[in-house]
Amino acid sequence: MRSFIASLLLAVALPVAAQQAKPPELQPLPEPPPPPPGYELDPALEPQVTIIKRGTDTVEEYRISGRLYMIKITPAGGRPFYLIDEVGAGNFVRYDNFDTGLRPPMWVIFTF
Secondary structure (H helix, E strand, O other): OHHHHHHHHHHHHHHHHHOOOOOOOOOOOOOOOOOOOOOOOOHHHOOEEEEEEEOOEEEEEEEEOOEEEEEEEEOOOOOOEEEEOOOOOOOOEEEOOOOOOOOOOOOOOOOO
16 A cells, blocks of 8 residues: 555656756757868769649759769659669669668577
């Protein structure tokens, strides 16, 4: 009976103890410093994305240094799919998702 009363008092006292006063006023974070010399981003290496609307479909073309390497096609009523040039030869391969299906084996070595 004593343990029941003690647990009941503890269950009532914990929410009261968990309440705290109003949190202190928060300050915004300062802006991050610029990158050190030699680590600036090269705009030529940033992908250039061109978005084209063809009827109800949306086509996004991704280029780096002017070379087309990926196309994302989003149909109006379907899931998007990708055409990717893996080697750079201009041959595009369709990917419905980027899941390779590779699953590493996971065996139970030891249990206790």
